[in-house]
Amino acid sequence: MNQDSRKPTLRERFNISRLAIQHFRFTILFWIAITIAGLLAFSSLKYALFPEITFPVIVVNAQAPFETVLETQTQLTIPIEQPLKSISGFRDVASTSYPGRAIVNVFFDVGTSLVKSSERVEKALDKLSLPQGTTYEVIAVNLNETGVISYAVVSDHKSLEDLTAIANQKILPKLADLPGVLKANLLGDGSSIDPQDKEENSSPLTQKYPTLVRFNGQEGLAIQVIKESRANTLDVVSQVEKTIGELQPLLPDVTLTLAETQAEYIREATQATIDSLILAIILAVLVIFPFLESFRATFITALAIPISLLATCIIMAIFGFNLETITLLALALVIGIVVDDGIVDVENIARHIDQGETPKQAALKGTEEIGLAVTASTLTIAAVFIPVAFMGGGVGKFFKPFGLTVSAAVLFSLLVARTLSPVLASRWLKPRKQRKQNQNQREFPLISSYQNLLDWSLHHRRIVMVIALISFIIGVALIPLIPKGFIPNLNRGEFNIVYTSPLPKRLLTLDSPQPPTVTPPSGQTGAFDWISQLANSPQTFLLRKTIRVGKEFETILQDIPEIESYYTVAGVQGEPTKGKIYVNLKHDRQLTTDEVKTLVREKLPKLKRVTFSVEDIPFIQTEAEKPLQIAIKGNNLITLKDFAQTLKTRVQDFPRLKDVALSNQDDEGENTYKLERLGGQPVIYLSANLASSKVGLEDAAKEIERAAKPILPPDITLQRWGSSAQSNDVLMTFGRTLALSIILMLVVLIVSFGRILEPIVIILSLPLSIVGAMLGLLITQSDFGVISLIGLIFLVGLLDKNAVLLLDYINQLRQAGKSREEAILETGAVRLRPIMMTTASTILGMLPLALGWGAGAELRQPMAVAIIGGLITSSLLSLIVVPVLYTLLEDGWIKMFKKH
Structure with missing residues (x-):
C-alpha cells in the first residue's frame, strides 16, 4: 500500500515533526528569531549569588x-x-x-x-x-536589604572629626544618590544618610547607634552601602567602586580602602559556574560523535543546546530572574536533557538512513517512531520540576527560579528536537555509503552481550528482582551515613569573628537598674576621647571596652600569613557590647577557609567573661546569626535556666560543634541583664557553629535534640531557629514535592501510554538510582541537602526517560506482530545505543561540576555527584529491570510468586 494513500495513524496525526518538515522555511525562520530574542534576553540578565527573596x-x-x-x-x-x-x-x-x-x-x-x-x-x-x-x-x-560593600576611611594626618566632616560632605551624598542604594551609613560616629530623607530634612544626617571602627589595626571610620532589596548586588557595587575611584584623587591625606564586600565572591562563583557550564556543553557534544560517526549529525544534535538555552533566557527575562548560582545550576543541569532529545531523534533518523531510506523518509518515519517516547519522557521531566517551582514557604520562593528555568529549558529542547532537528536532518544528513564495515563488528559484541544478558534475565526474573531490591536496600541503608544539611558551607575566603564584651558585675542581675553615667578616663586619646564628646554615656563606656577586646583579637590575626585584611566594628546592631571582626583571606593561601577558622579559634585569647564565635558568612540572612540555634522555651524561668545550662554542659564538647553558647550568659556562666521571649514564651537560645564544612547542619541539630530528649522536663519545649529550622523544613518540603512530582509524572505517562501497566513499571523502577546517588555522596562526603535533593529529582525524570524509550518501542514491535520476547530483545538492540549516548553525555556534562573547580564548587558538587552516581547504577539496572518488571506485571507476578 502506498504510504500517502493509507489512513494516518495516531502517531502520524500528532507528529509535529511532519508539519515542521513540510513547512521547513517557517521552522528555520522561527528558531532564528527565537535565537536572536534569546541573545537579547541573555544580555539583559544580571548576575547575582542567590534569588532575591524578601524576609x-x-x-x-x-x-x-x-x-x-x-x-x-x-x-x-x-x-x-x-x-x-x-x-x-x-x-x-x-x-x-x-x-x-x-x-x-x-x-x-x-x-x-x-x-x-x-x-x-x-x-x-x-x-x-x-x-x-x-x-x-x-x-x-x-533581611535582603544588606550591606553590599564597605570602605574604611583612614588618615595619618586628619582627626576623626575631620574625617567625619569629609565623609558627610563629600562621600555619603554621592553614594546615596546612586541607583539601587537604600542608604549609606557612616560607621565610627553613628551617622547615616538615607536617600528617602534627603529632600525632607534640612540636615542629611540621621542619628544612629554609635560605633567604633578599626581597619588593619588602625582607628578610623567606615562607609557601609546598603542596597535596596530588589537591587542587583553587582550593579550597586560596580557603581560604588566607580564613584569611590573618582572621589579618591579629590581627597588628599584620606585613604579609602575596600574593607568588606559580597561582590568579589559573587563574581568568582558565577564565573566558575559559567565556565563549568561551557565545559559541560563541550564534553556533552564530544561524546556524541563517536556514536553517530557523522559531523553533520553531531552538529544537528549539538545545535539544540545553545538554541534551547537562549530560548530559556527569554523566559528568565520575562519572570525577572538573574543569572545566579541557582539558575546557572539549572542550566548546567539540563545540558544532558537538552542534548538527549536531539540525540534520540537524530540517532533514530540516522539509523533509518543507514537502512536505505532517503533522508526525508527517514526523518518522517524516525520521528513517528520516537515521537511519543521523546514527548512523554520530556513532559514527565517538566512535570517533575514544575512542583519545585511552586513549593511553599521560603524554600519555595528560593527555588522558584530553578524549577521554572529547568521546566522551560526541557520544553524548549523538546520543541527543538521535534521541529528543527528533523528539518535539518532531512536536508543535511546523507546515506553513509562509506560506513566502515567493522562498525557493526565493534557494536555487535556489546549489543550481542546485552541481548544475551537480557535473554537470561527474562528466564531468571526472580533473581533480577532480588538484585534490584538489594540495591535499593543498600541505597537506603547508606542515607544515615551521609552528612545532612540545608545548603553546603562554602570556602569563601572570608569569615566573621563575633564577640561580646563583658558588662559590669553590678548589671548582671535581673533587677538591676540601668548603669549610671560613666566619665571616660582623663587623657584618653584617639577614638575613645572623640567618641566621649558625642555622648558622655554608659553606652560610650561599653563601646570602649568592646573595641579594646577587638584590639586584643587583632594582635593574633596580624600574625597569620593567610589573612589579607581584618575590619573591626564595635557596637554592631546598636548593641554596645557586641563586636564583629570581618576577616578576608588571601587568594594564594595554603590553607582552606575552614583550616584558617580552626587556627584562629585555637589562637584567640580566652579573655575573662568575653564570648566569641568564629562564623561563616551567611549567604541567606536569617533571624539567627549562627547556623545552629535551638530555642529553649518554658514558662518557669528557674527551670528554663537550669535545663539550658544542663543541655549546654552536655553538648559543648560534641566534636561536631564549636562556640556553643547560651544567649543569657557570658563565657563564665554569668547572667546578662536581658530577658528574651519567643512565640509568647520565655526563651533561652542555645547556639553553635559547625566544626567544619563536612559537618551536616541537620545532623548536628538532631544530635542536640537526641541529647536533650532524655532530660527534657515536661514544661520545656525545643524549637529550631534560623538556618537549622530551614534545614528541617527543606527535607520535609522536598519530600512532599517529590511525591507530587511522581504523581504528576504518573498522570502524564498514563495519558501517553493509554494504560496503567507501563507507568507502574516506570514508577517501580525509579528507586534504582538511589544506591549510586548515595554512594557518590558518601564517597565525596557531600551534603544530603537542598542541592543533592535536586539531583535526585532530576534522576527521577532521567530514569523515566530511558524506561519510556524501552517500553514504547517494545509496544510498537508487538503491535507489528512480534512476540513479547522478540520485541524485548530487538528493542534492546535498537535502543541500547541512544540510551548509552544520553547517559554518557549527561555524565560528562555533570563532570565539570562534580570535580569541584572554582569558587562555589561546594554548592554545585553535591548535585553533580548524586546525578553521576545515580545515572551509572540506574542505567545499568534499568536496562535489565525495566523489561523484566514489564513481563512480571503483565503476567501477574503476584500469582507467580504464590506458585513458587
Whole structure:
C-alpha cells in the first residue's frame, strides 16, 4: 500500500515533526528569531549569588521609665506582643527586654509586603494603652536589604572629626544618590544618610547607634552601602567602586580602602559556574560523535543546546530572574536533557538512513517512531520540576527560579528536537555509503552481550528482582551515613569573628537598674576621647571596652600569613557590647577557609567573661546569626535556666560543634541583664557553629535534640531557629514535592501510554538510582541537602526517560506482530545505543561540576555527584529491570510468586 494513500495513524496525526518538515522555511525562520530574542534576553540578565527573596521583619523599639528588666518585660514587652500575633502574614514574634527598653521583632511569611506589614503593626499598636512616658518607633527591616560593600576611611594626618566632616560632605551624598542604594551609613560616629530623607530634612544626617571602627589595626571610620532589596548586588557595587575611584584623587591625606564586600565572591562563583557550564556543553557534544560517526549529525544534535538555552533566557527575562548560582545550576543541569532529545531523534533518523531510506523518509518515519517516547519522557521531566517551582514557604520562593528555568529549558529542547532537528536532518544528513564495515563488528559484541544478558534475565526474573531490591536496600541503608544539611558551607575566603564584651558585675542581675553615667578616663586619646564628646554615656563606656577586646583579637590575626585584611566594628546592631571582626583571606593561601577558622579559634585569647564565635558568612540572612540555634522555651524561668545550662554542659564538647553558647550568659556562666521571649514564651537560645564544612547542619541539630530528649522536663519545649529550622523544613518540603512530582509524572505517562501497566513499571523502577546517588555522596562526603535533593529529582525524570524509550518501542514491535520476547530483545538492540549516548553525555556534562573547580564548587558538587552516581547504577539496572518488571506485571507476578 502506498504510504500517502493509507489512513494516518495516531502517531502520524500528532507528529509535529511532519508539519515542521513540510513547512521547513517557517521552522528555520522561527528558531532564528527565537535565537536572536534569546541573545537579547541573555544580555539583559544580571548576575547575582542567590534569588532575591524578601524576609520581612518589623521591629518595635520601645522605651519606658522602668528601672528593672522584669518591670519592662511585664508592663511593656508583653502588652506589645499580644496584639501582633493576629496580624495577617504573621509567622513568629521574638522579643528582648532590657531595663527600660523593649525590642520586639515580628517575623512575617516570606514574600509578605513589608509596607503593609508595617502599617498593620502600627495600627495594632495605636489601639494599645501603654504605660505613661512610653515612646516607640516601628522599623521595617528586609533581611535582603544588606550591606553590599564597605570602605574604611583612614588618615595619618586628619582627626576623626575631620574625617567625619569629609565623609558627610563629600562621600555619603554621592553614594546615596546612586541607583539601587537604600542608604549609606557612616560607621565610627553613628551617622547615616538615607536617600528617602534627603529632600525632607534640612540636615542629611540621621542619628544612629554609635560605633567604633578599626581597619588593619588602625582607628578610623567606615562607609557601609546598603542596597535596596530588589537591587542587583553587582550593579550597586560596580557603581560604588566607580564613584569611590573618582572621589579618591579629590581627597588628599584620606585613604579609602575596600574593607568588606559580597561582590568579589559573587563574581568568582558565577564565573566558575559559567565556565563549568561551557565545559559541560563541550564534553556533552564530544561524546556524541563517536556514536553517530557523522559531523553533520553531531552538529544537528549539538545545535539544540545553545538554541534551547537562549530560548530559556527569554523566559528568565520575562519572570525577572538573574543569572545566579541557582539558575546557572539549572542550566548546567539540563545540558544532558537538552542534548538527549536531539540525540534520540537524530540517532533514530540516522539509523533509518543507514537502512536505505532517503533522508526525508527517514526523518518522517524516525520521528513517528520516537515521537511519543521523546514527548512523554520530556513532559514527565517538566512535570517533575514544575512542583519545585511552586513549593511553599521560603524554600519555595528560593527555588522558584530553578524549577521554572529547568521546566522551560526541557520544553524548549523538546520543541527543538521535534521541529528543527528533523528539518535539518532531512536536508543535511546523507546515506553513509562509506560506513566502515567493522562498525557493526565493534557494536555487535556489546549489543550481542546485552541481548544475551537480557535473554537470561527474562528466564531468571526472580533473581533480577532480588538484585534490584538489594540495591535499593543498600541505597537506603547508606542515607544515615551521609552528612545532612540545608545548603553546603562554602570556602569563601572570608569569615566573621563575633564577640561580646563583658558588662559590669553590678548589671548582671535581673533587677538591676540601668548603669549610671560613666566619665571616660582623663587623657584618653584617639577614638575613645572623640567618641566621649558625642555622648558622655554608659553606652560610650561599653563601646570602649568592646573595641579594646577587638584590639586584643587583632594582635593574633596580624600574625597569620593567610589573612589579607581584618575590619573591626564595635557596637554592631546598636548593641554596645557586641563586636564583629570581618576577616578576608588571601587568594594564594595554603590553607582552606575552614583550616584558617580552626587556627584562629585555637589562637584567640580566652579573655575573662568575653564570648566569641568564629562564623561563616551567611549567604541567606536569617533571624539567627549562627547556623545552629535551638530555642529553649518554658514558662518557669528557674527551670528554663537550669535545663539550658544542663543541655549546654552536655553538648559543648560534641566534636561536631564549636562556640556553643547560651544567649543569657557570658563565657563564665554569668547572667546578662536581658530577658528574651519567643512565640509568647520565655526563651533561652542555645547556639553553635559547625566544626567544619563536612559537618551536616541537620545532623548536628538532631544530635542536640537526641541529647536533650532524655532530660527534657515536661514544661520545656525545643524549637529550631534560623538556618537549622530551614534545614528541617527543606527535607520535609522536598519530600512532599517529590511525591507530587511522581504523581504528576504518573498522570502524564498514563495519558501517553493509554494504560496503567507501563507507568507502574516506570514508577517501580525509579528507586534504582538511589544506591549510586548515595554512594557518590558518601564517597565525596557531600551534603544530603537542598542541592543533592535536586539531583535526585532530576534522576527521577532521567530514569523515566530511558524506561519510556524501552517500553514504547517494545509496544510498537508487538503491535507489528512480534512476540513479547522478540520485541524485548530487538528493542534492546535498537535502543541500547541512544540510551548509552544520553547517559554518557549527561555524565560528562555533570563532570565539570562534580570535580569541584572554582569558587562555589561546594554548592554545585553535591548535585553533580548524586546525578553521576545515580545515572551509572540506574542505567545499568534499568536496562535489565525495566523489561523484566514489564513481563512480571503483565503476567501477574503476584500469582507467580504464590506458585513458587
